[in-house]
Amino acid sequence: MKIQLALDRMTVEEAIEMTRQVEDYVDWVEVGTSLIKEFGTSSIRALKEAFPNKIIVADIKTIDNAKYEFQLCFEAGADLATVMGVAPPVTIETCLHMAAQYDKRVMVDLLNTNEEHIQQLRQYDAAIFCAHVSKDQQEIAGKQTSAHAGIRKSLSAEWAVAGGISLDSLDILAKLSPTVVIIGSAITKAANPKAAAKQIKEYILSIEERAHA
């Protein structure tokens, strides 16, 4: 299981500093939607330049204009970029086409998709799917581990899980063996981000060791 650090609602300098603190405990680094909206794709470039050996995920959440947006992300150094599952099929297909051209990858965010829609999306098997509980949903209904778990039943491909994940919810989620666990606030808003990331990494390693024992 990879840990993807989600960097949101901070400056690019703060994002770099945050990543430096926790880089030993995270595998992928996500330039969050909020950073891309506030600072543009130069935020992606800055993170890739600072961490050339990390997989940099551009959480651009494309819903249209896929060729333009994915080109921007990949030219800025992203290794992977996100598209919304609710986007028209032509948009998702264009993202996959762009990723193939650049030898990069696509993550399909399953926010607000239903079971039937997820079945249709399964054809895009080069993508990583992301079971995502949104910030707005979290604020109204709290951390919805069951919502993440429900989506998992529909997937067989590589998949990620995101949205309000903390050490507590990891207990259930990690047993579902997602390919990627996306964690933002539980690390970036912790009193000691390095200690929080270390604890999460060690917890995931312990689960994986038990699974292989």
Ligand SMILES: O=C(CO)[C@H](O)[C@H](O)COP(=O)(O)O
């Ligand atoms: O995509 C996102 C927000 O739309 C975040 O990357 C995702 O929710 C992870 O952050 P957090 O753990 O703080 O919820």
